[in-house]
Amino acid sequence: MDRSSLQSSCGRDATLAVDNGGFAGGINWLEMGAGARYGFAALSIDTGHISTATQLEWALGRPESRTDWGWRAVNGEGRVDSTGNNSTNQSVIEHSYFSGCSTGRGQGLKEAQISSGSFDGVLMGAPAWYTSRLNNWATKVAQWNWPADRPGHIPWTALRTLAREVSRRAEDSTRATPQSESVCLTEAQIGTLRRAYADYVSESTGELIQPGPLLGSEWTIHAVLNYSDASPYTIGYERYFLLDDPEFGVSDFNDSVVELSARSDPGGATADDYGAVA
Structure with a gap:
């Protein structure tokens, strides 16, 4: 359900649609307030469900709800945003804009690809597209990196030391390659880091699946390395979006899961139609 906040005294005939990050569902009142502060009539959507960003159980066995989250809710928001009237003075909206975060920005990019007329501008930073x-x-x-008793496991506390060392070497204009004597990692742990930094390439096809993170990302790389099992954003995607199997675990993962994901793209959330926004 879309809701509009009161337009501020700036009186712009423009709307700002905002969205949620992760897999969250709910009205994003905080971001709506920021839009109203700058004179926009602000809109938000719940993407078809109510949950926190890391709760994905709502998607289990519900393909239509996945589609709402993937693109359909933002598409509806775009139609309201571009054709609706200003609730305070009934003037026609002249411009409409979108701003989101993470998956929200990915959904904004998806909307730009499937319906370029929905918004006059889309603000995207680090879109999870x-x-x-x-x-x-x-x-x-x-x-x-898991389980924790494997020789190459890297605890999240070690990443802070690594991040400081990479920053120091960057400041010294030297190559920031982690060394065991400077960051107190074992050879097995360094091996894990090298795998994490490297591109993820399919063992069966040789296809590039995902480029590795850049040096300098160590302050936040715990988001993929250091949940006690796997990031709920990712293992939850496989359990509740892709496989409909709540028992699926990290040890069950292999390249066939990636291939299935590419074929089915549950929810249609992947925004890879580059030509549509060229």
Whole structure:
């Protein structure tokens, strides 16, 4: 359901549609408030469900709900945004814009590809647009790092030391390659890091699935390395979006999961029609 906040005294005849991050469902009142502060009539959607960003159980066995989240809810928001009237003075909306975060920005990019007239401008930063590959890559990284008793396991506390060392070497204009004597990692742990930094390439086809993270990402790489099993964003995607199997675990993951994801793209969330926005 779409709801509009009161337009501020700036009186612009423009709307700003906002969205949620992760797999969250609910009205994003905070971002709506920011839009109203700058004079926009702000809109938000719940993407068809109510949940936190890391709760995906709502998608189990519900393909239509996945589609709502993947693109259909934002498509409806775009139609309201571009054709609706200003609730305070009944003037016709002249311009409409979209702003989102993470998967929200991915959904905004998807909307720009399937319906370019929905918004006059789309603000996207770090959009999680390659849903069928990004989520599976993060599960693969978790598979390299878990369980915790494996020799190459890297605890999240070690990443802070690594991040400081990479930053120091970058400042010294030297190559920031982690070394065991400087960051106190074992050879097995360094091997895990090298795999995590490297591109994820399919063992069966040789196809590039996902480029690895860049040096300098160590401050946030715990998001894929250091959940106690795997990131709920990613293992949840496989359990509740792709396979309809709540018992699916990290150890069950292999390249066939990626291939299935690419074929089916549950929810139609992947925004890879580059020519549509060229």
